[in-house]
């Protein structure tokens with residue numbers, strides 16, 4: 001079974017779905033002159049398996065295909081085939097609760113900026129990955145520091161693709177935050193407004209009933225973000241998509257981030273401002289846990 005533990009990812013055991021068939025984990029290799037490695041012609045997904053079911057699988061598969069389209073290539077498998085392959089890989093690795101990583105990329109047939117003749121590959125790995133942030137984060141909240149790097153303007157990059165190239169900014173920001181002792185970085189948009197975290201969207205509570213999240217004009221419209229907006233509306237909260245200036249953060253009552261890996265994680269600190277996870281965050285965490293089928297008692301025991 002594939003587990004993270006302290007074993008390097010390339011030394012784990014299990015099965016990886018690679019261009020149409022399951023291969024032993026450690027044999028899932030590619031050539032050093034792979035176009036994707038040099039020119040970032042690579043898209044991927046991050047999905048979670050809960051109790052044997054991949055949450056919002058079709059939405060993730062559709063986004064993978066869309067991301068590839070934005071990068072100018074077509075994945076040579078249909079959405080049905082990709083869904084089936086994700087399920088097959090989770091099953092082969094006997095993972096009922098874990099993380100699914102489909103990845104598609106341009107191969108090594110051509111080297112250079114222009115490489116329309118490269119073969120398009122698809123691989124899928126699944127592993128156990130219980131908590132993105134520390135277990136205490138769910139109650140106490142994470143700490144964030146504002147990054148010097150910003151989300152790029154929509155006319156400078158394919159900002160709605162979940163593509164490896166755009167994660168260079170996230171890794172730089174996250175490394176910088178961790179080096180300063182923070183859990184994550186707050187990323188501003190190209191105009192200096194609140195945008196998102198390095199691997200999650202952000203929600204801010206103004207007053208007792210208003211849930212605000214920035215419009216996704218220069219970053220991913222997360223599948224978790226969309227789910228949480230629906231849950232918040234069902235709870236009767238007013239959900240508003242609008243730009244938020246950094247100066248407004250001092251008026252915010254609660255903040256949380258959302259993502260497939262992060263799920264709903266409260267934010268306890270941004271730079272020198274502190275926030276206390278409150279009733280809205282707690283209610284939405286409960287709703288999200290129920291939706292994904294997590295048994296609350298088991299989750300708190302595990303954490």
Ligand SMILES: Cc1ncc(COP(=O)(O)O)c(C=O)c1O
Nearest residue numbers: 198199200201222223224259260
């Ligand atoms: C930069 C970034 N923003 C937002 C998200 C949230 O997306 P989702 O909820 O679809 O996982 C992710 C995670 O994929 C991400 O990496």
